[in-house]
Amino acid sequence: MSKAKRLIDILLFVSAKKKFTAQEIADTFHISVRTVHRYLLDLSDMGLPIYAEQGRHGGYTVLSNAILPPILFTEEEAVAIFFAFQSLHYYRDLPFNTEIQSVSQKLYESLQKEAKKKVDTLQSYIAFWNPKRAITTPLLTDVLEAIINQSQLHIHYESKSGITSKHIQPIGVYAHDGLWYMPALLLSSERILLFRVDRIKGIKVGETNRKTTMNLQQWLETDYEPQQPIRLYVELSSEGVRQCLSEPHLEKAVVRHSDGTGYIDTIIDQHELHFNSSLFFRLGQHAIVKEPQALIQLLRQHAHELLAIYPEPKEPQ
Template identity: 30%
Template sequence: MKKSERLNDMLRFLNEKKQFNLSDIMSKYEISKSTALRDLTSLEKIGLAFYSDAGRYGKYVLLNNQVLPTIRFTENELFALYMSLLMIKEYRSLPFTAEFQQIRQKFLENVSPRMRQQLHLFENKIQFENQKHPYASLYLKEVLYYSINEAKVVMFYNKKEYTVQFYQIISRFNQWYVQAYDYGNRTIKTFRCDKIEGLNKLEADKGLAPERISKIAGCNKLERSCLFKVEISSSLVDEYYKENYPTIKLKEECGHYFLCGQYHPMELDFVLSYLAKFVSGMIQIEPVALKAKLLDYFHKQVSHLQKL
């Protein structure tokens, strides 16, 4: 390993430590004591702050350091990063405050003029055709924050109130979803982030450990014994892409389209209201019991309309 490469790696190695011994560096990089001392002198010159503690066991103590080596990318790596950047352009909402144009501008300002021209040509030649959604996820940043911090929150969603703990955030077809533990019925539910109307953190209540929620999620999967498969006409495929959920997949088999999924018995009302959007183009419903429940759902809707 060249000295410059070794120093860069050493910066990363030491940046996460509070203290170290000279022997740590000697053994990791297989270098002599004199070489290790010269390397430490070089690191100190480029900003790594530390002092020598000449106690019984002797050690080096690091001060607050945020010194990291400059990251260098190959051309292929830059193209891959820029493509990843372009992919977020279609999102209506992002879980951070920076906007696409701002990030893009900073990226292009930090590459060579020749590479900048190549990236402009690359951007003009590639196009991502994804479903654009008109509704913003106003609380996406908070959802991510509360999820990371394992917070228990009150969520206002579709005119209802839930006490939840966010578990996992999912992006699908440029739409954001969050899986959360619902303290009300003690199960994992999936919510659309753009339908969240407000969040209040319960400061006094401590959330569940992630391991506990993972275990509950595993049990929920076992309990999701209600499987269904609904064939729909090709004219309704776009309807699926306008609004879809991680627990319901669209599958194509020999030119036929099927909505396939599974649900917890407590989620039946949600599944019925979702499938109702496709009733005009439904061809087949399995199981038959679900068809009966869907008919009952529509009878209740008609009954309500007749009373108006």
């Protein structure tokens, strides 16, 4: 039997046993204790976390029971996995960031010379770019652990009205545009709200016996139903169409004419008016809002505030 095959067999054996002696391995595989010690050193060098206990009743303990057996990848599969990890490179904060870097390095080092050359070349031409935010998300890992444990959270959350306390049941977290978001059930009203994880300033883990009625994937695929529905009707120039097609929350609502112009006629929630007012104010003449009147008033307010900052210069006497 080859040494590689023997090492794999011993790896599977010790991972299942967790605690063992060199004599147990020697008896199981019909090899000498001296050879067992040599194999265990090889496995330790390969990354298997083994702790040796000295003394008459000593032996070995695998410090982690989450050891996976070796998996054989084709060269293309290994390159694909490497670049999957690289797609996360531009996020400032990631759960398991140290482990991701470790796996990426192990994958790269395991590649043959030609495959490494291919990876090095591709990295010069391919990037999975996200804006690298200066905003930190220090509680991301803590939030994720609470979600995995299906725990309720008491959070201190920073918003326009200041820091408030919320009692929530998180559904999950997802990354978008360089930021992390968390939909969660607000337990005081049974409404699902969306929180930015970087704005969570403190958490306290609560009960773990309550579950939401949906998981993150279901929430992402659920059609949004406004709590306070209001009609949004906007006429768009061709540039307005192009810009609005780049906005995820408006993309599906854009109707394009044959000449490139178009319009938006959809239902939004009233609490989204302030968010949309900033977008349409930026688009200026390329997005003419017809409804609702409340949004038109917000746009007029933005214009007056800007004119107050930049008044007409006085004519010289």
